[in-house]
Each structure stands twice: as C-alpha cells, then as structure tokens.
Amino acid sequence: xxxxxxxxxxxxxxxxxxxxxxxxxxxxxxxxxxxxxxxxxxxxxxxxxxxxxxxxxxxxxxxxxxxxxxxxxxxxxxxxxxxxxxxxxxxxxxxxxxxxxxxxxxxxxxxxxxxxxxxxxxxxxxxxxxxxxxxxxxxxxxxxxxxxxxxxxxxxxxxxxxxxxxxxxxxxxxxxxxxxxxxxxxxxxxxxxxxxxxxxxxxxxxxxxxxxxxxxxxxxxxxxxxxxxxxxxxxxxxxxxxxxxxxxxxxxxxxxxxxxxxxxxxxxxxxxxxxxxxxxxxxxxxxxxxxxxxxxxxxxxxxxxxxxxxxxxxxxxxxxxxxxxxxxxxxxxxxxxxxxxxxxxxxxxxxxxxxxxxxxxxxxxxxxxxxxxxxxx
Ligand SMILES: [Fe+2]
Numbered sequence: 001x002x003x004x005x006x007x008x009x010x011x012x013x014x015x016x017x018x019x020x021x022x023x024x025x026x027x028x029x030x031x032x033x034x035x036x037x038x039x040x041x042x043x044x045x046x047x048x049x050x051x052x053x054x055x056x057x058x059x060x061x062x063x064x065x066x067x068x069x070x071x072x073x074x075x076x077x078x079x080x081x082x083x084x085x086x087x088x089x090x091x092x093x094x095x096x097x098x099x100x101x102x103x104x105x106x107x108x109x110x111x112x113x114x115x116x117x118x119x120x121x122x123x124x125x126x127x128x129x130x131x132x133x134x135x136x137x138x139x140x141x142x143x144x145x146x147x148x149x150x151x152x153x154x155x156x157x158x159x160x161x162x163x164x165x166x167x168x169x170x171x172x173x174x175x176x177x178x179x180x181x182x183x184x185x186x187x188x189x190x191x192x193x194x195x196x197x198x199x200x201x202x203x204x205x206x207x208x209x210x211x212x213x214x215x216x217x218x219x220x221x222x223x224x225x226x227x228x229x230x231x232x233x234x235x236x237x238x239x240x241x242x243x244x245x246x247x248x249x250x251x252x253x254x255x256x257x258x259x260x261x262x263x264x265x266x267x268x269x270x271x272x273x274x275x276x277x278x279x280x281x282x283x284x285x286x287x288x289x290x291x292x293x294x295x296x297x298x299x300x301x302x303x304x305x306x307x308x309x310x311x312x313x314x315x316x317x318x319x320x321x322x323x324x325x326x327x328x329x330x331x332x333x334x335x336x337x338x339x340x341x342x343x344x345x346x347x348x349x350x351x352x353x354x355x356x357x358x359x360x361x362x363x364x365x366x367x368x369x370x371x372x373x374x375x376x377x
Contacts, residue, residue, distance in 0.1 A: 018069035027109025038072030063139025090124025095235035120160020121148030157214035290358030315340035323347035
C-alpha cells in the first residue's frame with residue numbers, strides 16, 4: 001500500500017513558524033490512526049491529509065504542554081470526534097479524555113504506541129514508542145543532537161538525564177527517533193546515532209556533564225509562552241470557542257495541496273449565489289460533458305488579461321474538465337485579490353457523474369459573458 005512506511009502508516013509534517021514536527025501514525029490494515037503534536041494554525045492541512053489518506057483518526061496526542069505553539073488538539077477533536085491524549089502528569093488536561101500514565105498503550109487497529117514517561121523538559125513530558133520499538137516520538141525530551149531546555153515549566157536537568165538514558169537510550173540501537181522540533185532542517189535520528197554523537201548527552205557524558213551543560217544554556221524566554229501555555233492548558237481551545245473556517249460564505253475546505261475547494265452538490269444548490277467561471281477552451285464547451293448553464297467562459301490562458309470581466313460581488317467558482325486547470329485559476333484569482341474563490345471539486349467530470357444539470361452542445365453558447373449580463377441588467 002502506498003501510504004505505508006515499513007509496516008506502519010507514517011507521515012511527518014512541519015510547521016515553519018514554530019519549527020514543530022507533527023506526526024501521523026496509523027495501522028495499514030484498519031486505517032485507524034493517531035496524530036502527535038498538532039499545531040493550531042496547521043489544522044486544515046492536517047485534516048486534509050488525514051481525509052485524503054482515508055484515515056480514521058482515533059486520537060490527537062501531545063507529548064507535553066508546549067510553550068512555543070498552541071496545540072491543534074481541541075480543533076481536531078471538534079472536527080473529527082477523536083479523543084485528546086496527554087500525560088496525566090501534565091497540567092494541560094482540561095478537555096483531555098485520555099490521561100496517560102507510564103506504560104499505557106494507545107491502540108489503533110492492530111498496532112499501538114507505548115507511553116513512556118520522560119519528564120525533565122517539563123514534568124508532564126512523554127515519549128510515544130511504536131509497539132515494535134522501531135520508532136519513538138520524543139517530543140522535546142531528546143532532540144536531534146540536542147535536548148529540551150529545562151529552565152521553565154518544572155523542568156529539571158537531572159530528571160531529563162535519567163529520562164533520556166533510561167527510557168530512550170534503552171531502546172534498540174536502530175530505533176528511529178522523531179523529535180518535536182528541529183531548527184536546522186534535520187528530520188530524524190536513531191538511538192545509536194544520538195548515543196554516539198549527541199553533544200549534550202552522547203559519548204561518555206555523565207549526569208554531571210549533562211546538567212552542567214543544560215544549566216548554562218542561557219536561552220531567551222520562548223516568544224509564545226504567554227499565549228501558548230494558557231491555551232494549551234485548555235488543550236488548545238480558543239477563549240471564544242470559535243472554530244476557524246476556511247471561508248464564511250460556504251462549506252469550503254482546504255486540500256492538502258493548499259487549494260480551497262467546494263463540493264458540486266453545494267454549488268448546484270446555490271447557483272444563484274455564486275459566479276461559476278469555466279476556464280476550459282471554447283471547443284471543450286461543446287463536448288459531451290456539457291457546461292453549467294450560468295457559467296462565464298474565460299479560458300485559463302486568457303484569465304490574467306480578462307480579470308476585469310469577472311464580477312467580485314459573488315464567490316467565484318472556477319471549473320474545468322477535472323478540476324486541475326480551475327485549481328490554477330483559483331490561485332490566479334486569489335492572488336489578484338478576489339476575496340471569495342473556491343475550486344469546483346472534481347470539475348465537470350464529477351459534476352456530470354453526479355447527474356447535476358448541464359447544457360449540452362445542442363444548446364447555443366451564451367452570446368455574452370456573465371459579467372456583461374450583469375452590466376446590462
Ligand atoms: Fe516544549
């Protein structure tokens with residue numbers, strides 16, 4: 001199966017603003033999955049990936065109460081009905097329905113993650129380890145060639161030393177390590193690699209060496225801490241409890257490719273409220289797929305020169321044969337300042353498959369564009 005990494009579904013996602021990694025881990029048989037360390041602002045990206053891979057999300061997990069970004073846990077729970085999991089030693093349990101203790105298992109299909117308490121960066125940090133001990137998601141406990149700072153949120157360098165050496169370095173040499181952050185583009189490491197090369201705790205470093213290093217990092221306070229920690233104590237629930245939406249005029253969703261899309265059924269039911277823009281070539285409008293009766297026809301290659309013809313008083317729905325060229329039209333319109341645009345998902349192919357109404361080649365093409373009709377009526 002194309003989604004599978006070894007014998008597990010695995011995806012690593014990155015938030016550039018906070019340098020945070022988010023991980024999707026799933027069972028290839030049942031397609032049940034969990035997602036680890038989501039970022040509030042990346043909610044639509046993460047949801048689109050889960051949907052496009054056909055995964056059934058059971059839980060959104062956090063490795064700890066983050067100080068550098070707001071978790072997307074509450075948003076994901078609201079959107080999918082999944083559960084929220086975090087260590088029971090973490091203060092951020094308001095809204096969490098799975099409160100982990102050391103040794104607990106998070107089961108998804110035939111697979112599970114083992115919860116290992118790895119305090120030290122915060123007192124509620126955990127590391128999630130796959131059942132076969134081939135992968136570990138270490139949060140901010142062990143970073144690639146680094147370790148999480150210990151100077152706030154009840155951090156303790158001696159505790160962190162024991163967590164890393166006893167709970168992570170005890171895993172197999174070739175166990176892959178996936179951290180919560182990286183600030184230099186590094187994506188993964190392994191137990192063997194960190195044991196050998198980690199400059200804080202690798203080689204022959206003992207507890208005194210590690211604690212001495214960690215207590216003299218002199219790092220600036222995290223920029224987001226005053227916002228992130230209170231929000232994360234509520235599992236990322238906003239104060240106003242408002243759910244962000246990609247658009248306020250219709251059920252628009254953002255694809256994993258980053259495109260705003262809308263489903264044909266909704267467009268068919270709201271044709272009078274939207275402006276359909278067909279970007280196919282004129283000869284295609286005569287083919288068997290037909291065209292949507294209200295559509296204005298502007299071929300994609302002419303769109304940039306004819307933007308003035310497209311009205312802005314209604315949401316614009318570009319359409320083409322299968323939804324690719326109209327996707328590009330969506331980007332062009334958005335970049336040109338059209339505030340409400342969404343690609344017709346699946347194009348005329350899906351529109352026709354769904355039996356939605358079309359004009360066929362026997363019907364004459366409209367003499368005027370829709371915008372011209374607007375101007376004359
Ligand atoms: Fe952290």
